[in-house]
Amino acid sequence: MLLLTAETVLTGPDGDRIPGGAVLVDGTTIVATGPRAEIDRHPGAAGAEHRDFPGATILPGLINGHAHLVWDASFAMLQHYFDADDTELLLGVVGRSQQALRAGVTTLRDLGDRRGLVLRVRDAINRGELTGPRLLGSAAPLTPPKGHCWFFGGEVDGIDAIRAQVRHNADLGADVIKVMASGGETTPDSPPTWAQQFSAEELCVVVAEATAAGLPVAAHAHGAQSIADAVAAGVSTIEHCSWLGAENSGPDLREDVAREIGARGIAVCHAYPPDWRGFAEFVGEQRFQAALDRVRWMDQHGVTFLPGTDGGLPTSVFDNYAGALSYYVEAVGWTPGRVVEMATTGAAAALGLDHVGRVAEGFDADLLVVDGDPSADIHALHRQRLVVARGEPVTPETN
Structure with missing residues (x-):
């Protein structure tokens, strides 16, 4: 048993807090949370290891919804990827996932790797053989021949190939199916960012096949038409969602499509x-x-x-997720409390995870302890004292 106490517990939803709070963990699960005096009377508290954090806040572990663990965040990341064999990539995935964990990320969704390497690391973490965050992986994204990120191995040409690749990724144990609905910027000689890579019919096939396998679909979509087609097909998340017009003609903001995204609860991962x-x-x-x-x-x-x-893209490192979240406060203009909720409770809901993202009885013990109050000052997320991943305490990178 592990008993954590702090000045404040942020349970997840913006505004929900427990002053002078405590969290009791048994194995991988939170068994009680509430005011310190109340939790002290819990039958399991007497023999628990007690860690007190004066002036600090306990909150749910952070969730990063879009990353590529096979890339090293250097400006030569693509060449390094081509030069590496599977063993080198596998070691890189392990190291970068552990970096993310030490930076407070207890859940990370990977949206593209070679031959499902991330899924192998995920399974080793789940078996307790490695320390790491909760990983969700897509394996190789679907893309047309020589399309965006073709080098991951997910090239498909036609309906039958699409069905086969979705089934292949599902058989590998993918948690999500990724489809490159539009072009992208990092793949040489591939379709431009705004261009459609799949037809509306093909995207419907992707979603239907994924749904049959019980999997959500994440659609990489920069172009406005690709976004509209992905929404109509019923994807679960849209990555980037840049609303680029055809022939790079500038923004093409479609109010009817945006309203549909909101009404359907499709989450947009801006990925900054x-x-x-x-x-x-x-x-x-x-x-x-x-x-x-x-x-x-x-x-x-x-x-x-x-x-x-x-x-994994150049300068998009794994050990500073707090820096990425500051964008939404300092540039977009949202409140720190809203952003903390978005990166915890909201992210868990968007990814269909019903057992993480809250500090509450019965939830997995994925926790972060920081000095100060991140719901008032987003930079408090940099002042990390402790990370707990499924009940296991981890020393943060910042200590």
Whole structure:
């Protein structure tokens, strides 16, 4: 048994807090949470290991909704990927997932790797053979021949190939099916970012086949038409959601589609990196401001947001998720409390996880302890004291 006490417990939903709170953990599960005096009377508290954190806050562990653990976040990440064999990539996945955990990320969704390597690491963590966050993986994303991220091994051509690849990923044990509905920026000689890579009919086949396997679908979609087709097909999340017009003609904001995204509860993962200030300088003020405007516009239409970093891309490191979350406060303008909820309770709901994202009885013991109150100051997330992953205490990177 493990008993954690602190000045405040943030249970998950914005505004829900327990002053002078305590959390009692038995094995991998939270068995009680409440005021310290109340939890002290719990039958399991007397023999528990007690860790007290004066001036600190206990909150749910953070959730990163979009990363690529086979990439090393360097500017040569793609060449390093091509040069590495499976053993090297596997070791990199382990190391970077542990970096993420030490930075407070207790759940991470990986949306593209080679031959399901992330799923192998996930299984080793689940068996207790490795320390790491809860991993969700897609294996190789579906993409047309020489399409965006073709090198992961998910190239498909035609309906039959689409069905076969979805079934193959499901057989590997994928937690989610990823489809590259539009082009992207990181793959040389592939379709441009705004271009459709799959027809509306093909995206419907992806979702139908994934649904038959009991899996959600994450659609990478920058182009407005790809976004509209993904929504109509019934995907669970849309990655990037940039609303680019055809032939790179500028933004194509479609209010009817945005309202449909909100009404259906489809989560949008904007996927901005921890060094968002450096990224803003790199892309330029106009492009950065346009991205902010799109986020605010979608928010006005009731869209649910899932935070993620596209971790593994250049400068999108795994050991500074708190930096990525500061973007939503300092650039977008949301309150710290809303962002903390988005990265915990909200992210868990968006990913269909009903046993994480809250500090409550019966939930998995995925916890983060920080100095200060992150619901008032988002930078408190940098001041980490302890990470707990399924009941196991982990020393944060910052200590």
